[in-house]
Amino acid sequence: MxxxxxxxxxxxxxxxxxxxxxxxxxxxxxxxxxxxxxxxxxxxxxxxxxxxxxxxxxxxxxxxxxxxxxxxxxxxxxxxxxxxxxxxxxxxxxxxxxxxxxxxxxxxxxxxxxxxxxxxxxxxxxxLGHEPPPTPTAVPVLNFDAPTYLPEANDLWMISLEFKADAFRHGMDPLSFLRYLSSLGDLVHVVTLLPIASIDSEHFDPESCYLSFGIAFRSDADKRTIAGVFEFADEDCEIRILEPDSAHNRYIDLLEATPHDQINCMGDLLVSIGAITPFELARALKIQEETGQLLDGSEPAAKRRLGEILVEQGSIKSGVVEQAVKTQETARGKRQEDNRIIRVDAQRLGHLIDLVGELVTSSAAIRVMVKRAGIDNMNEVVDGVDYLVSEIRDNALQLRMVAIGESLSRFRRVVRDASQELGKLIDLVITGGETELDKTVVEKIIDPLTHLIRNAVDHGIEEPMVRQKAGKLTTGTIHLNAYHDSGHIVIEIEDDGAGLDAARIRAKAEAKGLIKPEEVLTREETLRLIFAPGLSTKEQATSLSGRGVGMDVVRRNIEALRGTVELDSTLGVGTKITIILPLTLAIIEGFLVGAGRDQYVIPLSQVAECVEMNATATLKQHGEHYINLRGEVLPFIRLTDLFHNADWHRATNQRESLVVVRFGHHKMGLVVDTLLGELQTVIKPLGKLFERLRGVAGATILGTGDIALILDVAELAAIGQTPHQVTVKH
Amino acid sequence: MGQLVVSKQAARSGRDLSNEVTQYLTFSVADERLAMSITAVKEIIETPQVTRVPMTPDYIRGVINLRGNVVPVVDLGARLGRGALTLTKRSCIVLVEVQVGEDDRHVLGMLVDEVKNILDIPPEDVKPPPEFGSEIRTDFIEAMGRVEDIFVIILSVDHVLSVQELAALRHFTGDHVADVEH
Structure with a gap:
């Protein structure tokens, strides 16, 4: 060090x-x-x-x-x-x-x-009501000529410090410890020991430390606090702290009072009542282990008792150990195993999940092979393996799940500071903090969330005066809510602020040339314009937000996580932004379909139902596609049309199927040629080359070794509706 | 099969003494013989099942499963303006590693009609590309190599397979969607 x-x-x-x-x-x-x-x-x-x-x-x-x-x-x-x-x-x-x-x-x-x-x-x-401190605390005068023994007294701590030769070289200043110790109590007596006899002038190294101290110390502080003074010197100093007799009695009382279900091993027990410090325990345990090794081969009983070592090391008095042993023995047998938490390196966990992903693919390959070879009596085994693999997968993914609350609570400071800077009164209410999602997703969602919350503070909530005039409470509320919904996590940011002015957004978008004046947009589409690059409705940029970069970045970040963001706002009432994210980035349940020559995976969580496509129920107007699904108008996209991969298939007039998918609050149909069933899908990224490709979220390797693309339903809907600028939503 | 060719050739010419890059892989695309520096080539494989990626320009042939990894394949015929290649028994995919950004490397497949051989072209036979007169985009050409009095085009792989350029093209449906609709 x-x-x-x-x-x-x-x-x-x-x-x-x-x-x-x-x-x-x-x-x-x-x-x-x-x-x-x-x-x-x-x-x-x-x-x-x-x-x-x-x-x-x-x-x-x-x-x-x-x-x-x-x-x-x-x-x-x-x-x-x-x-x-x-x-x-x-x-x-x-x-x-x-x-x-x-x-x-x-x-x-x-x-x-x-x-x-x-x-x-x-x-x-x-x-804070204090004068600036005049001068630093005076250092107690050290008396080198004092006798080399310490006065004995009942209420004095005895502290011995033996600095090692390298202490100076490691930047330790023994005096600073004494100075700090003196802030905890009285240095009744300090004996400075310099082993003059053992140093001859020839070998004296001015950079080495030869000092040791004996200190009699009067203080009400507990042992842990006093030991804390020397925390930084652990490696460069032999520290022994012996408690006064009065404290000694207190420990015995404490031991007697310790509830039995809290008693662990001897060391922990002594640390918990403050009789020894964790460092002293570690040192004693090391000694115990070393001596144990020396005696290796003999009976394990020859291992020395921890208490003995502690007493010998001068960490504790024997009376306390005796009492601790007694307490420990009475408790033994009653004790229950605690729930233990193990900390695991995130990288190891990542590796495990990768391996599970490969396992999922391999087990799908086995299924294909067995089917191909027609070995019927293997089906049961394959089913069993499949079941186990999916259990392993779920459990492995579960390991990486963390509650989102910890990450959300940081926004309390963000809101607090931002609102004070702007002179606004804002309450941040967080609910659903216990909702769990993949740690890697949490890390990536924090930035977009921060931006959205700053926006809510900056653009959303009005100044108290304005709010009062509008008949609202002067204190605005931002509600941050998280919950699970069909394999996704939903995060809502809702404020009761000014809301978005659709007319102004439109005007601005036209001014910036983002849309043409004659274009017809629904209210929702207009609101979504704030996610377009370079559009900010606030006239004045503040230090918090409003430089016109942001919402488009937020949207892109969320989409990069295969999530979607939705927006609802009423002028004068407030704005609600809903972010929907997949729980994990690694493996999903998928639904395999065939269209033309190719196979595609639709995330199963988004599949609502599959129906047979009835040609007569289809209306065609200007290339629009609707179907009457139990009295509901359902827009649909024919995958082969969209992807231009209609081949020989269509001529055979094969019956098509309609997969009804939902995304956010919307529904739509995807027309496919064949339904191939559910499968566990390990998501493989498509890489940089396809970064700007929309409608495809990734790829997966099927049991046959072929690749199937994973569809991004929300983006497909966007692509499907664009050429006509007609709403297919709701 | 293709891999065998490479290793044999590489072994035969392994005694190359100069430390300059003088080895080139030659292959044919639409009946034209082309070359590229051997250093970028990772391996050569027979064409496996290529999965088409919808809404991409025709020079993106699709993606293949390379030992569990999804690797994009570029149709070199379409990329060089010769039209998409038709698969034959001799069609091969040359896997190359290209630079993406600062320190990111990306493996891409390059579909060619046939892999010929590996040539030693001494530096004095490598000439700068003509300023015009070639049907191939000039920035795709790194140099011209003289082999037995015939000039072979040496492709600049970093340009032909520039990920930035391949990914940025407007052919990708949905790009204009993002701009207009949102």
Missing amino acids: NLDSARQAFIEEVAELLQTMEDALLTLEQNPADPESLNDVFRAMHTIKGTGGVFGYTPVVDFTHTVETLMDQVRSGQMTLTKPLIETLFECRDHTSALIDFIAADATGDAPLSPDLQRAGDALLAR
């Missing part, structure tokens, strides 16, 4: 902590008394102060210290959180982030703060 990697670790850790703090603050905005969130904010500031102190980043320590103190008061009920205070805390979070950025950019780590940052920090502290 050199200084750079330590700093990097620090910066990353701070980023995580600040994210936690932000989430907590957002919760506090809704519920200012939520104890968990209060703790989170406190802990974030506290930890940043601690690690910052180790590195000697005084500005960070001073700043976070003030915030921490304030949070402590809030936590203990001496202060209440008000809206302005939360607001200030948000800014404190951002300021801390700015401080860290400053440190990250500064290679030496001790350049003075830029005046701007300093001023911003002071201003924030003033708003």
Whole structure:
């Protein structure tokens, strides 16, 4: 661990902590008394102060210290959180982030703060009701001539630090640990040990560290907190922390009170009551393992007890171990196996899913072979394999499913900041956060969603005054909702804002030459014009959105995921955008059809029904195709016409079939020559060459080794209706 | 079969000493003998079942299943303006790797009438292309190679199979749909 990697670790850790703090603050905005969130904010500031102190980043320590103190008061009920205070805390979070950025950019780590940052920090502290801190905390005077023993007392922590020779070279400053420790309590006594006798002047290396410290320390902090001071020194220092006798008694009480169902192994138990730190446990476990290996070959019972090692290492007193053993034994037998979560590398999971995809293809090939060879008595086995493969596929895909809620909650900050910048009052309501979908889809949908939500804030919700005049609540609402619907996930973004002005969109589109003045468009088609490149109805561009790039990019991103986006808006009432996405990008249930020479796959989730095509029910007017389906007018497309691959087939006057497909709220028919049944479809991308090809979502390899194209129903509908500009929707 | 030809030829001429690219694969398209640098060629296969992709220009022959991967095939006859090729027993697909963008490489198939052989053409026999007088688009021609007093056109694979160009053409139905309708 050199200084750079330590700093990097620090910066990353701070980023995580600040994210936690932000989430907590957002919760506090809704519920200012939520104890968990209060703790989170406190802990974030506290930890940043601690690690910052180790590195000697005084500005960070001073700043976070003030915030921490304030949070402590809030936590203990001496202060209440008000809206302005939360607001200030948000800014404190951002300021801390700015401080860290400053440190990250500064290679030496001790350049003075830029005046701007300093001023911003002071201003924030003033708003928190604090004077800017005068000078850094004074370092306790160390007395080198003091006796080499420590005073014994009941309420004192005994801490021994033995720095390793490389500590300086790794950027450790022993003094900074002491300085930080002193912020947790009283350094009653510090003995500095320098093993003069063992160093001869010839071998003395000025860059090596020979120091060790014995510290008597009085503090109310628990062991974990104190150990946290030395967290960064783990690798460069032997740390032993022995709790005072008073704490010792407390541990025994805690052990007695520990509910039996929470008792795990000895180590965890001791960590959970705070008697030892996880690091001490790890060290002891290592020793246990090493000695176990030495005794290898002998009986396993010869392995040393963990408790013994801990006592020997000076991590704990034997009384506590005895009590822990007792507690553990009474609990044993009652304990139930916990539900465990295993973290798995996403790449491994991806590889597994690829393999399952190949398995699906292979098992389809087996089915074809068996059928071809006419081995009837193998059918049952093949069916069994098929069933298992589809189960494996479903389970494998399930592994990559994550709840969307975590990703959606980040938008609370987006909405909050954006609305404040624009002086609007907006509530973001999120429902359906537990809805699951493929992690790879989640990652790709965040950007388009961010854009749509910013749009809703910027263009959708009006200013409070305007809303009042319109007779609406001054606070606007953006509702983000997610749910599953027939193999797809639906994400809705609904606002109760100004809505879209179809007339203005049309005017704008005409002005930009996107449509001709004489073209007839339905309301829905007109609204959809906002997805065309280069159309933005807001006259003024703001920093949030409105530079005219965006909606078309949003649409393209969603379509790249084989999804669709729909739009509904009423002027003055609001706008609702519905995004429909496939749950996964890898494998789908498909429905195989034949048209002309070729075979195509329609996603089964979009197939509503199949009916026989009755020639007499077909009306033909100017090339339009409609069918009367139980009294409903259903537009249809003949695949062979659309794809111009009608061959010898048509002459035989073979009976055609109509596959009724639905996409979004629409229905349409696809006329095909043959229905070939369901199959599990592994989606293979068609690649760059076909990037701009519409109507085809990908390809799949059939059991026969042939390729079938996967149809994109919504795009086919768009292609089918274009030449005539006639609505086939609804 | 085709693969065999390549490896034999490559082995025979493997003693080539100069480090310049002097080996060329020759093949015929619509009765014309053409050549291309061997370095881009990955393999040569007999024509398998080619699945047509609808709504694409005629020089996109379709896609094939190459060991579980879907690979597009370009009809070189149609691409060079000689009309779509008719499949025969000798028809082959030359699989080449082309550059797409910065560091992305893409495997494409190239349908030809017949693969001839691999030729060593010394650098002094490789001449710049004529500025006019060829029926093939000039940017498709990398150079002219002299083989026994006959000039053979050496194709510039990166231009003939430029993915950007192949994919950008307006023939793709639906492109204008996007512009007009939405």
